[in-house]
Amino acid sequence: MVRPVVRIAPNEVDVSDRDAAREIHRARGGFLKSSFYTTAGKVQSLFSTTDPTFHSNRRRLLGPCFTEASLSSLEPVILERVRLAVRKLGDESKTTGSADVLKWWTLLAMDIIGELSFGDSFHLLEYGKASSCPLSHVAHARQRIFAYNKERVARYMQLVGTNPDITKNTLFTSLLKDASSGLTEFDLTVEAQSYITAGTDTTGVTLTYLVYAVCQDKKIQDTLVRELQSVPDDLTHRDVRDLPYLNCVVEEALRRYGAAPGCLPRVVPSEGATLAGQHLRSGTIVSTQAYSVHRDPEAFPNPEGFDPSRWENPSKKMKDAFMAFGTGPRGCIGIHLARMELRLAAALFFRTFPNARISTKDGMSDSDMEENISFLLMPKGHRCLVEVG
Numbered sequence: 001m002v003r004p005v006v007r008i009a010p011n012e013v014d015v016s017d018r019d020a021a022r023e024i025h026r027a028r029g030g031f032l033k034s035s036f037y038t039t040a041g042k043v044q045s046l047f048s049t050t051d052p053t054f055h056s057n058r059r060r061l062l063g064p065c066f067t068e069a070s071l072s073s074l075e076p077v078i079l080e081r082v083r084l085a086v087r088k089l090g091d092e093s094k095t096t097g098s099a100d101v102l103k104w105w106t107l108l109a110m111d112i113i114g115e116l117s118f119g120d121s122f123h124l125l126e127y128g129k130a131s132s133c134p135l136s137h138v139a140h141a142r143q144r145i146f147a148y149n150k151e152r153v154a155r156y157m158q159l160v161g162t163n164p165d166i167t168k169n170t171l172f173t174s175l176l177k178d179a180s181s182g183l184t185e186f187d188l189t190v191e192a193q194s195y196i197t198a199g200t201d202t203t204g205v206t207l208t209y210l211v212y213a214v215c216q217d218k219k220i221q222d223t224l225v226r227e228l229q230s231v232p233d234d235l236t237h238r239d240v241r242d243l244p245y246l247n248c249v250v251e252e253a254l255r256r257y258g259a260a261p262g263c264l265p266r267v268v269p270s271e272g273a274t275l276a277g278q279h280l281r282s283g284t285i286v287s288t289q290a291y292s293v294h295r296d297p298e299a300f301p302n303p304e305g306f307d308p309s310r311w312e313n314p315s316k317k318m319k320d321a322f323m324a325f326g327t328g329p330r331g332c333i334g335i336h337l338a339r340m341e342l343r344l345a346a347a348l349f350f351r352t353f354p355n356a357r358i359s360t361k362d363g364m365s366d367s368d369m370e371e372n373i374s375f376l377l378m379p380k381g382h383r384c385l386v387e388v389g
């Protein structure tokens with residue numbers, strides 16, 4: 001029997017029960033983010049803050065920028081980047097015999113979030129790599145990156161100030177035009193930086209495993225390709241948003257390979273709590289993980305399998321157990337953006353390359369795709385080579 005509450009440190013338990021997970025993450029449940037999220041220098045962002053008042057104020061300001069309606073005005077930018085990524089990986093496959101989808105999807109996600117934040121992409125897809133631009137040493141050069149992003153935010157703020165009508169829309173445009181938002185250049189830089197961190201590898205890696213999993217199963221690939229034949233070559237999000245099988249593939253990729261499967265630590269509130277029948281003292285750290293909840297065999301029979309058809313008619317148990325984007329008020333603000341990117345990129349990829357297959361060139365094998373999980377998921381080999389010809 002799987003135990004739903006397991007002690008993993010003197011003051012920390014892992015919780016894998018889906019109802020307990022909902023209880024921990026629900027609105028006004030009182031389980032705040034733990035100090036795990038506190039950043040060096042204690043600069044607070046929507047993502048990192050542990051203060052519920054700061055969080056609800058910031059979410060109220062930033063949330064409306066991420067609705068499906070707001071994102072639809074940004075779709076041309078996203079679509080242009082997705083088309084470029086698919087073209088570039090096709091070119092790479094033609095020239096070298098295979099293309100690394102992990103690389104291209106990561107550059108794609110970073111370019112998109114850069115352009116949506118600053119009104120200008122990082123142009124990483126044009127470079128074909130991240131190492132020749134100032135964002136290369138993410139772990140070692142936080143301050144340099146912050147200064148770089150601050151300058152880009154300042155440039156964009158100046159543009160909005162001098163020429164509001166012809167300035168490209170970004171995620172921040174409405175906030176900049178509304179002086180009452182009170183967000184400063186510093187605040188916007190902090191948020192943009194956290195979007196880049198939260199929205200790049202997550203989307204790039206999920207998309208990579210989606211391609212990998214579909215290419216592993218001919219029946220799934222054929223079904224998806226057949227459905228995509230109904231949409232035009234110059235497809236837009238409207239053409240693919242409600243495609244039933246594509247959406248099943250995206251949901252199953254998020255369930256099985258969502259790139260944030262690790263612990264989301266929270267603190268038990270002052271009155272203590274009983275979770276899955278276990279009483280926990282105030283201050284205990286409780287961590288849920290999508291990894292285990294997504295493998296609950298009661299909700300997802302044959303949980304290790306990749307089976308998009310399970311989403312054709314999802315049960316309440318499945319919906320309750322799904323937490324690829326977290327859940328509740330601290331759930332992912334980028335959920336609609338991520339789903340839009342996943343649908344567009346998966347659709348355009350399999351529409352353009354219906355015969356795509358995982359390469360065996362340069363020693364590429366399933367062991368490259370073994371799942372390395374810390375907070376995020378990353379394929380062990382840091383690559384996923386495909387042949388698309």
Ligand code: HEM
Nearest residue numbers: 047195198199202203206260264325326330332333334338
């Ligand atoms: C497939 C892609 C993505 C996955 C799997 C994902 C997953 C998650 C998860 C699990 C959380 C909750 C984290 C926690 O409780 O510790 C979260 C929060 C967040 N995500 Fe995402 N994310 C994705 C894409 C994005 C994108 C594209 C953005 C771009 C802005 C983004 C921005 C954020 C932010 C700012 C938060 C914090 C929200 C808050 O606390 O109010 N994510 N995401």
